Amino acid sequence: MQNLLDPAVLNAISGLDLVASTVVDGFVSGLHRSADFGFSQEFAEYRAYAPGDDLRHVDWNVYARSDRAYIKRFHGETNSQLMLLVDASSSMGFTSHALTKFAYVRFIAAALAYLATRRQRDATGLVIFGDTVRDFVPPATRQGHLQRVLAALLAAQPQANTSYAAPLLHLQSFLRRRGMVVVLSDFYAPPADIVRAVAPLRIHGNEVVLFQVLDPEELRPRVDGSSMLVDLETGAQLEVSEDYVQGRYRERIDAHVADLGREARRAGVGYHLLQTDQPLDQALLQYLRLRTGRD
Amino acid sequence: MGWLAPGFLLGALAIAVPVWLHLLKRSSSQPRQFSSLMLFEPQTRSTTRRRRIDHWLLLLLRIAVLLLLAAAFAEPFVRGHLPGAAPEKLLVLAVDDSYSMRAGTRLEEARREALAIVAAKARDTRAQIVALGSRAAALTEQTQDADVLSTALKSIAPSDARGSLVLLAGLARTLAAGTQMPIELHLFSDLQATGLPPDLSELRLPPGVTLVLHKVGQPTPNWTVESVAAPAQVWDPAKTRIVATVAGFGTPEATRTVTLFIDGRSSGQQSVKVPASGRASVVFAGAEIPYGLVRGSVQIDGADALRADDSYDFVILRSERVHALFVHQGSDQATGLFFRSAIESAADAAVVLDAVTVDQLRTRDLSSYAFVVLSDVAGLPAAVETHLAAWVKGGGRLLISAGTAAAQQRRVPVFDAPITGSHDYTRDDTRFAAVAAVDEAYAPAGPLAGWQGIKVFYVTRVNAPQAQAGLRLADQTPLLLEKPLGQGRVLLFTTGFDRLTTDLPLHPQFVAFVDRLATYLSGRGSRSSALNVGDSVELRPDPALRGSADVLAPDGTHPLDLREAQQVRSWPLPAAGFYVLTLADSRHDLVAANISRLESDLTPAGDDKLKLWEAAGSAGAAPAPGTGAVTAPTPIGSEESAHNLWWYAMCLALVAVVAESLVASRYLNTLRESSK
Numbered sequence: 001m002q003n004l005l006d007p008a009v010l011n012a013i014s015g016l017d018l019v020a021s022t023v024v025d026g027f028v029s030g031l032h033r034s035a036d037f038g039f040s041q042e043f044a045e046y047r048a049y050a051p052g053d054d055l056r057h058v059d060w061n062v063y064a065r066s067d068r069a070y071i072k073r074f075h076g077e078t079n080s081q082l083m084l085l086v087d088a089s090s091s092m093g094f095t096s097h098a099l100t101k102f103a104y105v106r107f108i109a110a111a112l113a114y115l116a117t118r119r120q121r122d123a124t125g126l127v128i129f130g131d132t133v134r135d136f137v138p139p140a141t142r143q144g145h146l147q148r149v150l151a152a153l154l155a156a157q158p159q160a161n162t163s164y165a166a167p168l169l170h171l172q173s174f175l176r177r178r179g180m181v182v183v184l185s186d187f188y189a190p191p192a193d194i195v196r197a198v199a200p201l202r203i204h205g206n207e208v209v210l211f212q213v214l215d216p217e218e219l220r221p222r223v224d225g226s227s228m229l230v231d232l233e234t235g236a237q238l239e240v241s242e243d244y245v246q247g248r249y250r251e252r253i254d255a256h257v258a259d260l261g262r263e264a265r266r267a268g269v270g271y272h273l274l275q276t277d278q279p280l281d282q283a284l285l286q287y288l289r290l291r292t293g294r295d
Numbered sequence: 296m297g298w299l300a301p302g303f304l305l306g307a308l309a310i311a312v313p314v315w316l317h318l319l320k321r322s323s324s325q326p327r328q329f330s331s332l333m334l335f336e337p338q339t340r341s342t343t344r345r346r347r348i349d350h351w352l353l354l355l356l357r358i359a360v361l362l363l364l365a366a367a368f369a370e371p372f373v374r375g376h377l378p379g380a381a382p383e384k385l386l387v388l389a390v391d392d393s394y395s396m397r398a399g400t401r402l403e404e405a406r407r408e409a410l411a412i413v414a415a416k417a418r419d420t421r422a423q424i425v426a427l428g429s430r431a432a433a434l435t436e437q438t439q440d441a442d443v444l445s446t447a448l449k450s451i452a453p454s455d456a457r458g459s460l461v462l463l464a465g466l467a468r469t470l471a472a473g474t475q476m477p478i479e480l481h482l483f484s485d486l487q488a489t490g491l492p493p494d495l496s497e498l499r500l501p502p503g504v505t506l507v508l509h510k511v512g513q514p515t516p517n518w519t520v521e522s523v524a525a526p527a528q529v530w531d532p533a534k535t536r537i538v539a540t541v542a543g544f545g546t547p548e549a550t551r552t553v554t555l556f557i558d559g560r561s562s563g564q565q566s567v568k569v570p571a572s573g574r575a576s577v578v579f580a581g582a583e584i585p586y587g588l589v590r591g592s593v594q595i596d597g598a599d600a601l602r603a604d605d606s607y608d609f610v611i612l613r614s615e616r617v618h619a620l621f622v623h624q625g626s627d628q629a630t631g632l633f634f635r636s637a638i639e640s641a642a643d644a645a646v647v648l649d650a651v652t653v654d655q656l657r658t659r660d661l662s663s664y665a666f667v668v669l670s671d672v673a674g675l676p677a678a679v680e681t682h683l684a685a686w687v688k689g690g691g692r693l694l695i696s697a698g699t700a701a702a703q704q705r706r707v708p709v710f711d712a713p714i715t716g717s718h719d720y721t722r723d724d725t726r727f728a729a730v731a732a733v734d735e736a737y738a739p740a741g742p743l744a745g746w747q748g749i750k751v752f753y754v755t756r757v758n759a760p761q762a763q764a765g766l767r768l769a770d771q772t773p774l775l776l777e778k779p780l781g782q783g784r785v786l787l788f789t790t791g792f793d794r795l796t797t798d799l800p801l802h803p804q805f806v807a808f809v810d811r812l813a814t815y816l817s818g819r820g821s822r823s824s825a826l827n828v829g830d831s832v833e834l835r836p837d838p839a840l841r842g843s844a845d846v847l848a849p850d851g852t853h854p855l856d857l858r859e860a861q862q863v864r865s866w867p868l869p870a871a872g873f874y875v876l877t878l879a880d881s882r883h884d885l886v887a888a889n890i891s892r893l894e895s896d897l898t899p900a901g902d903d904k905l906k907l908w909e910a911a912g913s914a915g916a917a918p919a920p921g922t923g924a925v926t927a928p929t930p931i932g933s934e935e936s937a938h939n940l941w942w943y944a945m946c947l948a949l950v951a952v953v954a955e956s957l958v959a960s961r962y963l964n965t966l967r968e969s970s971k
Contacts, residue, residue, distance in 0.1 A: 094330035101330070188331035218330055229329040238332050252334040 020114035081123035087185030093158035096217030129167035164197035209270035299370035306365035363948035386422035391484030393458025405483035429456035457891035520607035608887035617665035637809035666816035671698035688781025698791025712759035
């Protein structure tokens with residue numbers, strides 16, 4: 001089952017919902033009901049119904065016996081919400097193998113949305129952004145919402161430049177509930193600027209996690225002799241030598257990753273580096289850890 | 296190592312192209328998309344790095360391809376053996392089978408040495424056997440089969456032909472033109488001095504031919520009847536003189552007995568003292584010669600290695616004197632007198648001249664005359680001209696002199712050429728014209744020296760561009776013209792035989808000229824008393840003749856097959872002896888063929904000349920006087936020869952091309968992957 005978390009295997013699956021369920025179901029079964037995590041399906045307690053609660057969660061058996069409406073509460077059910085911020089700039093279209101960074105991000109976002117919606121009953125929202133907010137799916141838990149999120153993910157295509165400030169500022173106006181914000185991007189920007197842009201999302205007690213998705217070629221590029229490189233976002237060209245790529249560039253990308261992680265931690269923001277040739281469980285595992293820590 | 300076409304090495308300069316392309320490619324790489332250049336620094340581009348060449352292996356392979364191609368076209372060669380390969384060459388064994396090889400055991404020695412060469416040759420070496428006589432006859436194809444070569448060598452028999460070393464040079468050129476292999480040419484011969492041409496450059500051998508001479512035999516004294524001067528045609532045996540010359544080559548002084556045989560019977564015998572390595576002549580006069588074609592022979596008592604040249608054969612035709620008709624104007628009696636006197640003054644006086652006037656010509660039967668002379672006739676009646684022209688067309692010969700009387704006519708009868716005018720040189724300042732040009736190949740004209748001092752005062756000018764001019768005056772006016780008419784011939788002397796138009800009758804040249812004319816017109820000059828082996832006899836005088844020719848050889852065989860008998864025009868005499876010929880026009884003839892007396896001198900050529908020739912053959916250059924470089928022949932299979940390596944260079948170039956393709960394909964795939 002672990003193989004189904006392999007991006008190359010998932011890439012062969014056509015339906016994004018099927019990808020999401022495959023990833024999450026496989027992931028969950030692989031956890032063997034670890035004591036570290038409480039899933040929403042496990043009963044925890046009853047609490048009195050309050051206006052606004054979803055009537056689907058009312059325990060009608062108790063209501064019949066006691067004429068009181070109680071809401072059935074489960075482990076992990078904290079009325080949390082998950083906000084997925086997906087970078088759909090042109091640089092996300094890069095790949096050195098069969099799967100682009102954006103396709104990888106799309107799988108992660110779909111899997112997280114599926115896990116949050118179906119397993120955790122969390123409201124899940126989605127923001128597709130580049131230099132502006134291109135698509136926005138407000139967080140909700142109602143039936144069919146997951147399909148809407150997945151449809152928005154499918155419709156998105158990598159294009160234009162990246163700007164973290166404007167989209168995240170725009171997002172702040174929608175974050176009224178406590179929840180988790182997951183930013184999926186390659187983060188080609190100065191780490192301080194990125195952290196400065198995402199730090200305000202931590203208001204209302206939100207947990208912010210940065211998933212930096214990079215292609216292996218970006219971390220360890222291979223250049224034979226010299227190459228003329230073209231920036232996917234700006235179109236700028238630059239001739240680079242093999243010596244530089246294998247030396248100075250590696251130092252700079254490693255420093256960039258390290259700086260971003262350090263800056264994020266310093267600001268109380270989670271950070272994880274994901275490579276597109278690695279399984280997706282790292283992202284799901286990280287999500288659950290944060291989710292559990294919040295309960 | 297050397298180069299046959301070094302100019303092609305300039306093609307190696309083309310290696311600059313791939314070097315330039317590799318440098319160019321380095322600075323114009325294919326753009327490749329990358330997610331972000333944020334972490335790249337523009338200042339990392341290095342000028343030094345830019346100039347470095349990428350894909351060294353590919354570049355080296357491309358340079359190798361160009362260099363090898365240039366080398367292949369420049370045709371490198373090395374001398375000596377290629378490692379692991381037997382030297383490739385063509386072995387040509389030429390065995391002299393000329394008459395001189397009959398002396399002693401020369402031919403056997405030559406054959407034995409040639410067989411030894413065949414036995415010693417490498418099994419895969421191709422060889423060819425050639426018999427060198429009057430011509431170079433290939434006895435085998437170029438073959439590796441030693442049995443075939445040995446059989447051909449054993450089949451070589453001595454001939455009566457004259458050997459010429461010039462033929463060998465021609466053979467070498469022919470062989471070299473037909474093969475790319477170096478040729479090793481072996482000549483097995485007695486290498487007579489008489490076989491060498493006066494100019495050694497005629498023995499020039501082409502490049503790639505190595506000459507190895509195998510001299511056989513030792514100098515041997517030899518006497519011979521060197522020549523016989525006998526008239527081809529006689530009418531009065533009492534006046535006949537047969538002069539024989541006896542020569543000795545390398546001989547001591549000795550007395551030889553010389554015998555004249557006529558039709559196989561001894562007709563006279565004399566003794567003559569021949570000086571050491573000298574000559575002596577014997578004259579047989581008044582020998583009894585029967586009518587018809589007679590076989591004559593002069594023999595000496597044989598006491599040497601070559602017997603066939605102790606006899607010299609010849610043929611004499613004895614016939615009655617021929618008659619000629621001299622036609623003149625009735626008033627001109629003097630010219631006929633001059634002409635008759637000249638003819639009767641000739642050595643053999645074989646022509647009887649009948650003088651008639653134009654009116655008398657009408658009733659004459661021309662078939663009994665050998666030729667007719669029209670002496671300055673002022674016009675012929677049409678019937679007479681037609682009669683005369685028909686006789687000429689049937690094979691008759693006519694001499695016309697156009698003096699002052701004939702010049703008054705509009706055309707020359709029978710000769711059928713318009714008279715354009717006349718010129719009286721006595722009215723010029725020079726008073727006369729001299730003979731200035733003589734076609735000495737034209738028998739009646741004779742040598743120019745004889746015409747010096749002859750004055751021509753008057754000449755008739757005709758328009759006859761198709762006629763052959765045997766004599767011309769100083770102003771290029773033709774004096775003697777000839778043109779064919781049917782099977783006969785018409786000669787035009789554009790002045791008279793009288794003393795008014797020329798002073799020729801007053802000079803001795805007149806007798807000689809008239810005698811040559813008479814001989815030529817009567818046909819007596821067309822035959823010779825003896826020929827040499829290798830000379831050709833004409834069997835079909837007129838190519839249009841459909842008749843069958845035949846030859847009866849001395850050995851009693853008929854060498855012509857049916858096709859040759861129907862088609863052959865001339866035929867070379869292959870051996871010494873008498874040949875009975877039946878010509879295509881059914882006439883019969885008898886010819887005598889003698890061995891060339893150049894073969895009788897068994898003195899070998901000087902070693903210095905032979906070594907010079909051999910060395911020049913080894914170097915592929917013409918021998919030059921004073922060149923001292925002489926290389927001794929080396930044993931078969933160990934000598935150095937030039938090996939052309941162009942094929943190896945081309946193969947290496949092909950390998951380099953394949954390697955370049957593979958390496959380039961690998962680089963191309965890498966670039967494709969990089970560009971994705």
